[in-house]
Amino acid sequence: MHQADTAAAEYDWPTCTACSRDLRYDELGRMACRLCQRRTDEHLAALAGEHGLYAALHGALAPGRATMDGRVSGSRTAPLPLRLEPLNLSARGGVVTILQTWLIDWHEALGWRHPRWEGDLQQQCDQAVKALRNNLEWAATEHPAFSEFGAEVSALTRACRRQVTGEPPERRIAVLCACGATLRVTISTPGARCSCGAQYGRTEVLELPLALRNAA
Ligand SMILES: [Zn+2]
Ligand SMILES: [Zn+2]
Secondary structure (H helix, E strand, O other), X not given: OOOOOOOHHHOOOOEOXXXXXXXXXXXXXXXXXXXXXXXXXXXHHHHOOOOOHHHHOOOOOOOOOEOOOOOEOOOOOOOOOOOHHHHHHHOOOXXXXXXXXXXHHHHHHHOOOOOOOOOOHHHHHHHHHHHXXXXXXXXXXXXXXXXXXXXXXXXXXXXXXXXXXOOOOOOEEEEEOOOOOEEEEEOOOOEEEOOOOOEEEHHHHHHOOEOOOOOO
């Protein structure tokens, strides 16, 4: 641990590795600020349990089902036997596996024995969430990859919520950089940088010419 209290004025004030905000005095020495820890804890909590997002994915598996706000979605596109995205999230390799992979990593970092999984996927999801939440304080304080963990949990929660509410994922569009390279962006992108070094702000990037679909 660095000594943030000595000669702090001569150095850049330590920041949260997750949100890059300056750490408060009582957060010095931590990898992430308490706000990022709390947000990650809320995301984890939202995934678990019989009324959680993971459980709700099963309801999202059928095409054309009623969404939580009562609309019926899926009528505009050709029906598929199963909606693939919720399946990818709920099957092995999805939410549960990603959470378990992090838990194994934490056990290794703490010098603990490999965790054991019990029950079906829902029970394993709940088990992994519980263990991660129990050790979140440690991870936000000491785990060098806490920001990656937080970002991944946040992305998982967002992906599940999108499936459960029927909100379509943001479409990606391909635009051409002045150098000819293709950049993949979304409408809400804050900006983009090409490997050639060109930097585009939000409006600039959306004014770039569209790349032909098969060009890249
Ligand atoms: Zn933070
Ligand atoms: Zn370029």
